[in-house]
Amino acid sequence: MVTITELMIPSYANFGGKIHGGILLSLMDKVAYAAASKHSGAYCVTVSVDTVDFLQPIEVGELVSLKASINYVGNSSMVVGIKVISENVKTGEIKHTNTSYFTMVAKDEKDKPMKVPPLILEDKTDVRRFVEAIYRKNLKKEKKESFKNIKKDWNQDKINTLLANERCIQRLNG
């Protein structure tokens, strides 16, 4: 487990005075890198991010902690689970703001993907996380395939049906 904790300073705020989503993404990428690098003993790159939902806003002055663990390893890839919590330092109130999964790949000196050590699963939670990562990986594949099929069956009737109840107006030129 790797943890990064950072105080949210005023320059991290967006126009609404809350912490900018990009600041959190950058911190998440850092902690994912640290966890993956530590597991593999190698330089790692971010390949994919599995949905980031910002569940609650983070305020300036809060202390944000990002906890990362390796949930799954393939050959060169590792899925890093990241939990973000934010603490109001004055009241001690803690909120869970988001959880996400970053896929990182370890690279060798020639910049090629390299094999990483297997993951030792020490308890039922480790097993559950590993299995969930497999399901998520398979779902991603299925989603990719079904999106390809949607594009294959693309026709104006289907588009018109789909858009009938949406808030858009088609003004096609030609």
Ligand SMILES: CC(C)(COP(=O)(O)OP(=O)(O)OC[C@H]1O[C@@H](n2cnc3c(N)ncnc32)[C@H](O)[C@@H]1OP(=O)(O)O)[C@@H](O)C(=O)NCCC(=O)NCCS
């Ligand atoms: C990711 C990258 C290493 C893949 O290289 P490649 O030569 O295609 O290698 P492979 O096809 O063998 O893929 C390597 C691993 O990445 C995984 N991978 C590739 N694309 C993926 C994706 N979109 N989502 C999840 N995993 C992916 C593969 O499943 C494979 O995993 P495994 O070794 O555990 O089986 C290469 O595309 C790369 O360097 N991308 C840029 C990464 C980067 O710069 N990130 C920073 C973003 S600013």
